[in-house]
Amino acid sequence: MLELFRRFQYLLNRRRRDRELAGDIDFHREMAARAGRPNIGRALQLREESRDAWGWTWLDRLAQDLRYALRVMARSPGFTATAVLVLAIGIGVNVAAFSLFDMFALKPLPVPNADRLVRLERRSLDQYTSEMAYPSFLFYREHSRTLSAAMAVLGVPPMQIEDDLQGAKASFATANYFTELGTHAAYGRLLDPHLDDASSAPPVVILSYSFWQRRFAGDPSAVGRTIRLNKKPVTIAGVTAYDFASLGGQGPEIWLPIAQQPYFVEGSHILTDFNSSSVRMWGRLAPGISAESAAQELRLLTDELRRQHPSAVWDREFIEVSPGGHLQVMKPEMYRIAAMIGILTLLILAVACGNLGALLLARAVQRSREIGIRAAIGASRARIFRQLFTESLLLAAFGAIAGLILGCVVIRIALTVFDTPKWLSAVPDVRVLAFASIVALLSAIFFGFTPALQLARQGKHKTTARQVLVGAQVAGSCILLIVSGLLVRAAHHALYTDPGFGYERLVSIDPQLGQHGYSAAQARNYLDQMQTRLQATPGVRSVSLVLLPPLGHTVSNSTTEIDGRTVIIYPNWVTPGFFDTMQIPIRLGRTFERGEKNVVIVSESFARVQWPNQNPLGKLLGDSAHKNTVIGVAGDAHVNALNDDDAVEQYWPADDTQLPGMVLMVRTAGVLKNLPKLAKTMSESIDPELFPEIRTIKALYSENIQGIERVAGIITFIGLIALTLSSIGVVGLMSFTVIQKTKEIAIRLALGAKPASVLQALVAQFTWPAIIGLIAGTALAASTSGVLRRALYGISNLDPLSYALAIAFLLAILALAAIVPARGALRINVSRALHYE
Amino acid sequence: MPNGQIPKRGMPPGVLPMLILRVLQSEPLHGYAIAQRIHLLSSEVLAVEEGLLYPTLQKLLLKGLVSAKSGISETNRQVRFYELTRKGREQLKTELSDYDRVTEAIQDVLRTA
Numbered sequence: 007m008l009e010l011f012r013r014f015q016y017l018l019n020r021r022r023r024d025r026e027l028a029g030d031i032d033f034h035r036e037m038a039a040r041a042g043r044p045n046i047g048r049a050l051q052l053r054e055e056s057r058d059a060w061g062w063t064w065l066d067r068l069a070q071d072l073r074y075a076l077r078v079m080a081r082s083p084g085f086t087a088t089a090v091l092v093l094a095i096g097i098g099v100n101v102a103a104f105s106l107f108d109m110f111a112l113k114p115l116p117v118p119n120a121d122r123l124v125r126l127e128r129r130s131l132d133q134y135t136s137e138m139a140y141p142s143f144l145f146y147r148e149h150s151r152t153l154s155a156a157m158a159v160l161g162v163p164p165m166q167i168e169d170d171l172q173g174a175k176a177s178f179a180t181a182n183y184f185t186e187l188g189t190h191a192a193y194g195r196l197l198d199p200h201l202d203d204a205s206s207a208p209p210v211v212i213l214s215y216s217f218w219q220r221r222f223a224g225d226p227s228a229v230g231r232t233i234r235l236n237k238k239p240v241t242i243a244g245v246t247a248y249d250f251a252s253l254g255g256q257g258p259e260i261w262l263p264i265a266q267q268p269y270f271v272e273g274s275h276i277l278t279d280f281n282s283s284s285v286r287m288w289g290r291l292a293p294g295i296s297a298e299s300a301a302q303e304l305r306l307l308t309d310e311l312r313r314q315h316p317s318a319v320w321d322r323e324f325i326e327v328s329p330g331g332h333l334q335v336m337k338p339e340m341y342r343i344a345a346m347i348g349i350l351t352l353l354i355l356a357v358a359c360g361n362l363g364a365l366l367l368a369r370a371v372q373r374s375r376e377i378g379i380r381a382a383i384g385a386s387r388a389r390i391f392r393q394l395f396t397e398s399l400l401l402a403a404f405g406a407i408a409g410l411i412l413g414c415v416v417i418r419i420a421l422t423v424f425d426t427p428k429w430l431s432a433v434p435d436v437r438v439l440a441f442a443s444i445v446a447l448l449s450a451i452f453f454g455f456t457p458a459l460q461l462a463r464q465g466k467h468k469t470t471a472r473q474v475l476v477g478a479q480v481a482g483s484c485i486l487l488i489v490s491g492l493l494v495r496a497a498h499h500a501l502y503t504d505p506g507f508g509y510e511r512l513v514s515i516d517p518q519l520g521q522h523g524y525s526a527a528q529a530r531n532y533l534d535q536m537q538t539r540l541q542a543t544p545g546v547r548s549v550s551l552v553l554l555p556p557l558g559h560t561v562s563n564s565t566t567e568i569d570g571r572t573v574i575i576y577p578n579w580v581t582p583g584f585f586d587t588m589q590i591p592i593r594l595g596r597t598f599e600r601g602e603k604n605v606v607i608v609s610e611s612f613a614r615v616q617w618p619n620q621n622p623l624g625k626l627l628g629d630s631a632h633k634n635t636v637i638g639v640a641g642d643a644h645v646n647a648l649n650d651d652d653a654v655e656q657y658w659p660a661d662d663t664q665l666p667g668m669v670l671m672v673r674t675a676g677v678l679k680n681l682p683k684l685a686k687t688m689s690e691s692i693d694p695e696l697f698p699e700i701r702t703i704k705a706l707y708s709e710n711i712q713g714i715e716r717v718a719g720i721i722t723f724i725g726l727i728a729l730t731l732s733s734i735g736v737v738g739l740m741s742f743t744v745i746q747k748t749k750e751i752a753i754r755l756a757l758g759a760k761p762a763s764v765l766q767a768l769v770a771q772f773t774w775p776a777i778i779g780l781i782a783g784t785a786l787a788a789s790t791s792g793v794l795r796r797a798l799y800g801i802s803n804l805d806p807l808s809y810a811l812a813i814a815f816l817l818a819i820l821a822l823a824a825i826v827p828a829r830g831a832l833r834i835n836v837s838r839a840l841h842y843e
Numbered sequence: 844m845p846n847g848q849i850p851k852r853g854m855p856p857g858v859l860p861m862l863i864l865r866v867l868q869s870e871p872l873h874g875y876a877i878a879q880r881i882h883l884l885s886s887e888v889l890a891v892e893e894g895l896l897y898p899t900l901q902k903l904l905l906k907g908l909v910s911a912k913s914g915i916s917e918t919n920r921q922v923r924f925y926e927l928t929r930k931g932r933e934q935l936k937t938e939l940s941d942y943d944r945v946t947e948a949i950q951d952v953l954r955t956a
Contacts, residue, residue, distance in 0.1 A: 008907055009905055009906055009907065012904075012905050012907065013905060016905070026911070026913070026923055027897070027901075029920065029921050029922055029923070030873065030874045030897065030922055030923055031874075031893075031897060032920070033873065033874070033875060033916050033918065033920045033922045034874050034875045034878075034893060034897075036918060036920070037875045037918070038875070038893075052893060052894055052897060053897075055894060055897070055898050056897040056898045056900075056901050057901070058898065059898045059899075059901035059902045059905065060901060060905065061905075
């Protein structure tokens, strides 16, 4: 420790120490001369060697190298600018991607002890749901010792404020929600465990900051006002902070205390029903408790809950505990997607580095004289290598700074374009900075190592290194282009092909009868009346009922294995007219009859997988106790899994107990603009307490498509960047080769060679590397793009058209990049070229 | 780091620091005097290479085994006089006893083998 301290003192007082040392040595030399030994070696070298003992020589050399590198860079500003630009693009794309990942998965929420927040979800071997029953939540909250607090959020369909046409997005939360997050109100107060935990408390609503701005024009006097929410009077208690960070990135417009849910939704049993999974559960680990021990305790509690309420718990159920203190609760599949994006962006960096490496190699020719001189006056290979590598590091550092700026600008734009929580900022944090530094260092090694080594060795400038670089660049660009081609095709496919059902002129009406405590008989009465009245409406062609409507809020599926293949089955419960309303063709057999039981209709794909080359009609399905007969085969229609082409469907006749959960599907002949309004009045006349959610399927569908369109756009853009980079690289390499071979070309031309054959000879050395790169890139893309399947909307990840287009495009660009500079070589002045040197 | 310098006339490697510490035990000396003293005391058997002396002195300074004070030499020059610190004295003691043990052991082997 002391020694280190002394070392630093030597660094700080370097001048004085050196002077003292010089004094000592000079004196020694003087005395030795008197004693008759005039030569004690070179004093300067002696001093240098003594100074080595201080351990700061590397710093001196580094400073020297940096000064020299700066001079070199300043001398060729064109090269420097190109290099920094190429690197800035490569690093910038990665910084932007990492910043996003950081925002979602790494950055802790700005709340006290964010690392102790956990998300709690129900899971068993084959079942999973993000939500749990409120009474189960209460059970866990009451009995858990490892959780110091537990919060629940109940998301509900939009609620009507006053007489607004558009509903407000609403969530019910436990009264401790805001206090646990340590957040304060911008105006008024937030939910308070002492005031809002009882159903008898006066009803209050908390407005989100942006909703308060929009709906109440930011008027502070709105706090304390009484408004009508779903026609129930309620007092506005406060407004959340502008930069409020909610759990899981949820952003409802209004927050209500969960204890008052029955007040707003009359007849609802959600707060007491053990069998309706409806709330999202969060917890705070008690001090010193790990997530594992909490999970262990919750396992015991789940077993206890099963004893008390057998129907509330699945077979072998357990509570999954995952970190909740980030914007996004990460799931394994999300990590997979993140890794895929990471690989693609790293590929761009690799292409950029390959590019830059080629540029540096080309420069090596110009610099070989300079290096020769340095070696001649005594610089060792290691010293020259260090010098050259320092130059690369400096370039990488500049590239990283430019890349950081670029990445942050991109993030800044993204944050403004998309409606993101206000606490997020584009300013890079420590993690992003560390990431940028590591990426810069790695890229310096990647692009600078080989050229520096070759130069320092002063070896022949072999073409092999350049050929490898060309091959790598082509392979990288090839993968990127194929992937972007696939995604663009997928977006097209999703936009212009039939999802298996007619989504246009289709409306879903969800009266949420179950939430209002309807019995099966009441529900039947309501639904029958609605169906009759809707049928009678001019322009309506067909009305039917479904439990899980397309693009609905709930999705349910089960995973089974058929012949060793994992198949995800999406079951649905429907009334006989469903296939007609949805325009899903019945390929074989028939649809249900009213009141029919123990029958099932399966999708084409399911039939093909389950009974290959057999007639599925009359086959039996289900466990031994209740065998169900297949009476029909419907066309593939991924009603509940638009993005998953591998999904298969099973349709069951809805039974009476499901009626309170059923949703009305209405198909119209033309566009019926006033249908939502009509339906609302109809519903109101039957039961004024209901606020059915009416959604146009086409709008939802295109909203869903827009997402993938955006992604495809971004990926295409990235692919084009990679393509530009690699074509710049090929152009550079080709021009360099031409310069290097000017004499050879001139001689050939002078001897009467045909321009075409000279051209061929020039291009030839890059033909094989490009072909090998293409093959490797295509093979890699084909073998790894399987992970994309879900995002591809039914396009195979081996779609030949995408591959062909990508390869053709790449080949065209490569040919252009190679031939244009090579053609320049043919126009050289032969006599001048031969006189040169 | 200075390397490849093999001490002339059989100075075993690693001994120089100990010798420097030893000659500084009685009084502070400057670099040239240290070399002279070792040369004389060894009956002119051991010669101290300058290329080894000064780097070694730097290391001893860094380790805090010796300290340096500016003074005026016989030729009226500004030079540093090296002085043993307390840590240096302790180090010398342990090194001497280690050295004794090792030489005795070597002697034993040489005598009896």
